[in-house]
Amino acid sequence: xxxxxxxxxxxxxxxxxxxxxxxxxxxxxxxxxxxxxxxxxxxxxxxxxxxxxxxxxxxxxxxxxxxxxxxxxxxxxxxxxxxxxxxxxxxxxxxxxxxxxxxxxxxxxxxxxxxxxxxxxxxxxxxxxxxxxxxxxxxxxxxxxxxxxxxxxxxxxxxxxxxxxxxxxxxx
Numbered sequence: 001x002x003x004x005x006x007x008x009x010x011x012x013x014x015x016x017x018x019x020x021x022x023x024x025x026x027x028x029x030x031x032x033x034x035x036x037x038x039x040x041x042x043x044x045x046x047x048x049x050x051x052x053x054x055x056x057x058x059x060x061x062x063x064x065x066x067x068x069x070x071x072x073x074x075x076x077x078x079x080x081x082x083x084x085x086x087x088x089x090x091x092x093x094x095x096x097x098x099x100x101x102x103x104x105x106x107x108x109x110x111x112x113x114x115x116x117x118x119x120x121x122x123x124x125x126x127x128x129x130x131x132x133x134x135x136x137x138x139x140x141x142x143x144x145x146x147x148x149x150x151x152x153x154x155x156x157x158x159x160x161x162x163x164x165x166x167x168x169x170x171x172x
Contacts, residue, residue: 008062008063009048009060009061009062009119009120009126009170010060010061010062010063010069010117010118010119010120011058011059011060011116011117011118011119011120011129012058012059012061012073012115012116012117012118013056013057013058013115013116014056014057014059014077014111014112014115014116015055015056015111015112015115016055016056016110016111016112017099017101017109017110017111017112018112019055019056020055020098020099021054021055022054022055022084022095022098022099022110023052023053023054023055023056023057024054027087028084028087029052029151031080031083031084031087032052032057032080033052033151033164035076035079035080035083036050036059036076036166037166039072039076040166041166043064044063044064044067044072045061045062045063045064045067045072046061046062046064046168047059047060047061047166047167047168048060048061048062048153048167048168048169048170049129049130049133049134049153049157049167049169049170050133050151050152050153050167051133051134051136051137051149051151051152051153051154052151052152053136053137053140053142053151054140058129058132058133058136060120060126060129060130060133060170069117073115073117077111077115080110080111081109081110081111084110085099085108085110096108126170130157130170133152133153133154134146134152134153134154134157136152137149137151137152137154147160150163153167153169156169157169157171
């Protein structure tokens with residue numbers, strides 16, 4: 001990839017309310033995966049990398065026109081929050097109480113407001129963000145090697161088999 005390439009990628013970090021580890025349960029991670037798969041299938045995004053941790057996630061994606069980053073990010077977080085709340089209401093109502101906020105516009109909240117969103121403007125920044133995403137599970141003690149963690153794109157970047165056929169890697 002030439003250093004003069006125009007980058008149109010965004011790195012986002014979204015955190016669960018008060019860093020609660022709800023995403024320890026794979027059914028909630030699968031809600032996120034299904035939503036990302038949907039966004040790709042509807043040609044709203046090109047998904048380049050992700051990791052879903054127990055209390056936050058990191059994504060690198062490209063947003064397709066006519067959609068904006070704000071629209072896609074807002075709808076993604078809103079939808080995944082609604083699905084997690086529905087799952088909690090149906091299967092774990094006691095845990096749902098941990099996400100009660102009683103705000104004027106919502107009873108429960110899953111994601112912290114104002115997720116971090118950073119434009120990727122160079123190959124150096126892309127490399128740093130990919131490295132950060134893929135090493136996050138190792139740093140957290142979930143695995144010894146990045147490619148061992150299921151809810152990450154690290155294996156794809158090493159050319160290993162992966163369940164994430166909807167991801168388009170950014171090879172450097």
